[in-house]
Amino acid sequence: MADNNWTDTQRFDSKASQWDANAVRAALADAVARAIIAHLPVSRPENALEFGCGTGLVSLRVAPRCGRLTAVDSSEGMLGMLNEKITAENVPNVETRLLDLSLAGAASNLGGSFDFVFSSMTLHHIPDTAAFLGLLYSHMSAGGTLAIADLDAEDGLFHDDATENVHHGFDRQALQALLEQAGFGSVSFLTAHLIEKKNREGQIASYPVFLATAVKPHI
Ligand SMILES: C[S@@+](CC[C@H](N)C(=O)[O-])C[C@H]1O[C@@H](n2cnc3c(N)ncnc32)[C@H](O)[C@@H]1O
Numbered sequence: 001m002a003d004n005n006w007t008d009t010q011r012f013d014s015k016a017s018q019w020d021a022n023a024v025r026a027a028l029a030d031a032v033a034r035a036i037i038a039h040l041p042v043s044r045p046e047n048a049l050e051f052g053c054g055t056g057l058v059s060l061r062v063a064p065r066c067g068r069l070t071a072v073d074s075s076e077g078m079l080g081m082l083n084e085k086i087t088a089e090n091v092p093n094v095e096t097r098l099l100d101l102s103l104a105g106a107a108s109n110l111g112g113s114f115d116f117v118f119s120s121m122t123l124h125h126i127p128d129t130a131a132f133l134g135l136l137y138s139h140m141s142a143g144g145t146l147a148i149a150d151l152d153a154e155d156g157l158f159h160d161d162a163t164e165n166v167h168h169g170f171d172r173q174a175l176q177a178l179l180e181q182a183g184f185g186s187v188s189f190l191t192a193h194l195i196e197k198k199n200r201e202g203q204i205a206s207y208p209v210f211l212a213t214a215v216k217p218h219i
Helices: 010-021 022-039 059-066 076-088 130-137 172-182
Strands: 045-050 068-073 093-096 112-118 140-151 185-198 204-215
Touching: 010 022, 010 076, 022 093, 022 112, 022 130, 022 140, 022 204, 045 059, 045 093, 045 185, 059 076, 059 204, 068 076, 076 093, 076 185, 130 172, 172 185, 172 204
Parallel strands: 045 068, 045 112, 068 093, 112 140
Antiparallel strands: 140 204, 185 204
16 A cells, blocks of 8 residues: 555564665675764764664664664664664674754754764655754764765665655755755765666666765854
8 A cells, every 4th residue: 555654664673673684785884884983083982872863774883883872773674673783792782762953853862963974865755854864963962973875866766665755865966955954954965875776767877976974063
């Protein structure tokens, strides 16, 4: 059944157990994790936040570089996979939180003032980008770094299901403007990875993935 909600938790719940088995996703997560680690703040972040952590493909690579990591996702199934890994690998510093960050007030439960916020392939699932960047800004400490990986503007054929409500990637200049409107400075972009996959029309297509980094300035 088509679900027109933006936060389609059932879709991710049903994919969770097979998520890590997809080689395209694993290669993407590996490339993004390496790019994020390369852009960690000079000093080790003490209080990091990841939004849309999924099964933890990126989280568990970045966590050892942080004091502690709060890993947030709206899908119980995806978080369940991450929780299993945390237990099996005895990961000491990752706390998972089941939250839909697009809901007004949801982030008030997050607490804390994060000095590093990162994410991979989740921004395109959040309906109001400008409001969401403002929310992240308000939960960060001055001098904190933001690192967001997501699709460059795409043809709308990346996702297999045409009924899925998503942004079709992001234009870098437009996203930079939104980051600056939210208050961030030192915005820069690099290409972290190139996804080669069959699109919804069955054609092999290339989808670049950017890493946007930005800093919450000291006022
Ligand atoms: C494409 S997956 C990426 C997962 C993971 N970052 C990775 O690279 O494997 C997007 C994730 O964002 C989560 N998500 C989507 N909308 C969300 C929201 N509003 N709040 C929190 N998590 C959300 C989904 O449940 C899913 O786990």
